[in-house]
Amino acid sequence: MYRDFESNLSLLLVDTLPWLTCRKAWKGREQLVQAFIQFYQADGHLSASSLAYSRWKAQQEAGASLEDIARLEILTGIGILSNTVPSCFWLLFDILSRPELLSAIQDEIHQNALSIDSTGTHTLDLADIRGKCPTLLSSFQETLRTRSNSGQVRVIYQDTLLNDRWLLKAGSTLLIPAPSINKNNSTWGSDAGDFDSQRFTKIAHQTHKKSKASGFLSFGLSPHICAGRHFATGEILALVALLLVRYDIRPIQGSWTEPKTNAKAVAASLPPAAEKFMVTAVERPEYKGLEWRTTVTPGKGTYGLIIG
Template sequence: MLYEIVYALVGLVGLAYSLDYALDLRYDAREPKRLPSRIPLIGHLLGIVKYGTAYYNQTSERTADEIYTLDCVALKIYVSRSRRLIPIIQKASKTLSFRPFVKVVAREMAGNSEEACDLFDGSFVDEYSQVVKSALLPGTHQDDQNLRMAHSVISLVDDLVNGGKGKTIGLLEWTQHLIVEATSCGFFGVEHPFKDPEVERAFWRWQLYLRSQMASVDFFGKANQEREVVNKAIIEYCRKLKDDTSKVVLDRQRVLKVAGMTFEDAAKQETLFCVAMFGNTTPTLYWFIWELFSRPSLLEEVRRELEEHAITRDKANQGEHVLDIAALKTRCPLMLSVFQETQRIHHVHANIRKVTADTFIDNGRYLLRKGNYLQMAGSPIHYSEEIWGPTQAGSKEASFVPQPSAFMAWGTPPHLCPARQFAATEVMLTVALLAVECDIFPNGGQWKSPTLRYNDVAAILSPGKEFELQVKPRRGAGKWDVKMGMGKTQVNILSG
């Protein structure tokens, strides 16, 4: 019996190597060089299944090539790890296209019908994207959306202060709840679909199976089951939109229906946006809190900056202290530096493009074959010493120096995150209020970095384990309000 097992294993390994060799034969020498996998045939596929886009950090460390090919059985993934190639890839956006993914995510993530997905085949996808971008541009409607979000943040931080008693919290659970609650108030209005805690819980459980669902390997239907809870709540919400529903939701629902989508399919598109909204903002906030509060002297400097430029104190502590959002956005460079440095070091996203026709890039140097995928891995660029200098934990939070075409936290043009101003305002506001109101200590005494949750589909990974913190109110914690300021004020974030 033992011999049979050994022979079978040897046979399988031999077959894998032969098929791997066969893959080599279909490779065109003008394509980026193949990077062999450690396990023949399926090694890269396994790596991507296990680590998601973070796998490209590992493969990128094994080569000095600017772009290389990973064979994943039936298809190839070209991985670009080069800042130089970013604008070159952008120029070829007609045939290196983000468009096909709008349809893929509509089908796989939102659970849209085939008829609804087909709408995204033609030029409608550009019109739709434009409507979303315009509705998220700074202006008075954005101020209203920000104000609803800000009031929700104030109330959740106030709840943490707990009348001066403070609380023990799980950082992940707390950031997840804050982002769902505050972002939903901004986008859906104060009576939003996630007010029901079961809908919020279902959303986060769904995220744990999202990658399996995208890869059609959610064999037990867990993701579908949880998503249905969210879809049902959002469909109900969409039946009668509110007076304080944001412009972006109203506009999106309108154009989708005008284009011919059914009511239910259009509503499910909102579920999709929740993945982009909550899934990315939560880990960004989590690590921003982590990076700032684990460095006491930096935290003190940030507090000083906030007090000097963005806060008006009610000295008698009988009325409200006021945080000036416009000043927070524009007059707190240290805070912004810590935020962007957090994004730089924690980013794992790789922007994806489908090769829709054989395409030569870089003056004919590399051929990308039709039907395959291109991923622009952000992390190798974010960690490039040539661009950013050496990265040591905690070394440079206070001195983020913008580097053009080397910061991919919000994607790369023409597909930059359209909600980046809203999201940046939300996390900066939350961290500012925490900084001035609270001291935060890890329950075990140390800020010990947790393992990461590699099955997330997000620009930054969440931790794999909960981390308990004690929150102690600082002297002077009290009632807060925000001043919104000029409608067009923007956070000076680096993007693209």
């Protein structure tokens, strides 16, 4: 249902007889609206997260109807899912399809972020993933760099001549495509088109980070930067770390053949796969029957992310 809705957002935005022009997506949206209405009528928001309750409270106090609140909450779903899900998928794909990188990240997590108590309980510390797993974090940013298809928009306030060649007229709109900037050789070097899991680890120790930051648009471009980038990074890396450590994951088709992407998912900065990518996930023998937990020890709460 959500996939149909997401893949037809452009038609829904046109809003021309959507029950005819994109019936499946329209029905999916209406089903989501009714589900949210039932959720609020059952007082589900009173025992939900602070985010869910605060959004309901602000809209309700502003005079929004229950149906309007339900429709607005669908947009929250787009924000939560449209980028985090494909980002998680492509990070897993980029790691699992490279055996040496997979082994290195597994070792990194084992040594730096995993503890075992006297009862055998395995605890993964998300703060240690943030601060002590540089290869995993670098790989995540490299996945974003090589796969982002977002575009940044700016309005030109005065005539501007770039490089003595291109005149940007006042009042015009400038579209800055992330793929072109993220893979620019003058910023990233001759291997800009390649996936380098250590690229951002190297940058962290360089003195000229600023030039790299201006060439990385996956989180947006200042002053319009993804406000939830640290939260999203945390949930993505936590899930990826657990999957990589606990399970042997292999493609059913026998090889990691990159799937086609869904170009219709206009809300996604990283286009999701157009079709299901089937894998087998088998729990590793040494972990069978063991209890797993996650924790977050106090820390600075942010990741060493590069932003434009």
